[in-house]
Amino acid sequence: MTDDLPAHYGGEPIRENALGYGSQSISEEEKREVVEALEGDYITRGPTVDAFEERVADLVDVDHAIATTSGTTALHLAGRAAGFDSGDEVITTPLTFVSTAHAATYCGATPIFADIDPYRRTLDPDAVRDRITPETEAIVPMHYGGHPADIEGLLEVADEHKLTVIWDACHAFGGAWNAEPIGAQRDMAVFSFHPVKNVTTGEGGMVVTDDNELAKRLRRLRSFEMDYSPEGHRDEPWYQVSKGVGYNYNVTDIQAALGLAQLNRLEAFKTRRDEIISAYNAAFADVSGLRTPPESTNSDPMYHLYAVEIGEEFGCDRKESVNALHAENLGVQVHYVPLHYHSYFQEEFGYERGAFPETERVYEGLVSLPLHAEMDDKDVEDVITAVHRLHEYHT
Numbered sequence: 001m002t003d004d005l006p007a008h009y010g011g012e013p014i015r016e017n018a019l020g021y022g023s024q025s026i027s028e029e030e031k032r033e034v035v036e037a038l039e040g041d042y043i044t045r046g047p048t049v050d051a052f053e054e055r056v057a058d059l060v061d062v063d064h065a066i067a068t069t070s071g072t073t074a075l076h077l078a079g080r081a082a083g084f085d086s087g088d089e090v091i092t093t094p095l096t097f098v099s100t101a102h103a104a105t106y107c108g109a110t111p112i113f114a115d116i117d118p119y120r121r122t123l124d125p126d127a128v129r130d131r132i133t134p135e136t137e138a139i140v141p142m143h144y145g146g147h148p149a150d151i152e153g154l155l156e157v158a159d160e161h162k163l164t165v166i167w168d169a170c171h172a173f174g175g176a177w178n179a180e181p182i183g184a185q186r187d188m189a190v191f192s193f194h195p196v197k198n199v200t201t202g203e204g205g206m207v208v209t210d211d212n213e214l215a216k217r218l219r220r221l222r223s224f225e226m227d228y229s230p231e232g233h234r235d236e237p238w239y240q241v242s243k244g245v246g247y248n249y250n251v252t253d254i255q256a257a258l259g260l261a262q263l264n265r266l267e268a269f270k271t272r273r274d275e276i277i278s279a280y281n282a283a284f285a286d287v288s289g290l291r292t293p294p295e296s297t298n299s300d301p302m303y304h305l306y307a308v309e310i311g312e313e314f315g316c317d318r319k320e321s322v323n324a325l326h327a328e329n330l331g332v333q334v335h336y337v338p339l340h341y342h343s344y345f346q347e348e349f350g351y352e353r354g355a356f357p358e359t360e361r362v363y364e365g366l367v368s369l370p371l372h373a374e375m376d377d378k379d380v381e382d383v384i385t386a387v388h389r390l391h392e393y394h395t
């Protein structure tokens with residue numbers, strides 16, 4: 001701890017160089033694998049993508065993994081594969097990135113927001129139940145920060161109303177719930193391999209499922225809705241038939257080479273993230289007005305974010321805290337501006353501020369502190385010192 005003045009109020013910044021809230025970690029071995037892929041026969045989707053998909057399916061303990069260009073396009077494919085269409089309603093959380101809701105909007109369906117359980121900071125099954133209508137087609141829950149949503153409760157609601165479930169697991173790759181990998185729950189789950197996520201391919205995403213029919217549809221949609229070996233044309237190897245409007249969401253062998261090599265360090269990434277979280281939890285245990293991320297006994301999350309909530313007793317509000325931590329050269333961020341605050345969702349679907357009180361209350365305090373596998377002990381200490389000295393200055 002320190003009596004120094006925080007940089008925001010005239011003191012010296014704790015760091016000279018900026019520390020981001022998230023960052024990739026790329027090893028020399030991973031760079032070599034990428035170069036090797038560049039020298040291969042395929043630099044678009046080829047055997048390395050197949051190998052990456054198989055490895056992810058194995059890790060998540062599902063039958064199928066379909067790689068795509070981002071978490072966003074993975075959500076789009078999942079929505080299309082589930083058959084979302086205009087007139088359908090898809091229930092999701094307002095406390096998420098826009099892409100979660102676009103699983104519905106890209107397909108012409110309507111995103112219906114339901115309020116969050118403030119402990120997990122994501123969909124509350126009872127709030128979901130209240131939003132169900134005859135038009136409800138699906139639920140798209142999101143594992144905020146990597147901590148699992150109430151999987152049991154949400155599956156119960158889905159069972160009661162025969163709804164499809166697409167888990168937005170973009171934050172949660174590498175974690176487990178009830179000894180089951182996150183992503184193994186029905187019907188589909190979606191991962192992101194953006195650089196700030198738990199594992200990266202630069203840009204990239206994946207849909208996983210146990211359902212053979214969904215997997216077939218996902219693969220076809222990813223690649224132009226093209227049937228490359230249609231019935232009745234076995235002796236015409238060039239013959240291909242487009243069966244609808246598909247996309248080019250093909251990921252490259254170059255990206256898959258990076259992804260495959262990153263998976264070799266998945267355990268090491270998780271260990272380092274867990275060490276940082278333990279250090280933060282211990283250091284912040286007696287900081288009044290600072291709520292640390294949820295913990296649970298039946299899950300082993302791989303946390304993507306370390307999002308704290310700044311309450312009144314902390315001494316200054318969230319805006320002041322973010323600006324003060326930025327002044328220390330700590331690139332803290334807020335996840336997320338609730339979707340019903342965005343002009344698109346207000347103008348297109350009539351949402352207004354005030355509609356989701358728990359989401360809004362939690363949002364008011366949220367700040368994501370730096371958390372990534374490249375952080376060394378000094379980085380962790382800088383964050384802890386900055387938070388302590390800000391709190392002490394104000395109390």
Ligand SMILES: Cc1ncc(COP(=O)(O)O)c(C=O)c1O
Nearest residue numbers: 070071072097099170192193194
């Ligand atoms: C919860 C959530 N869903 C979806 C996405 C979209 O993933 P991508 O950036 O890979 O398109 C993100 C990315 O930030 C996210 O945080």
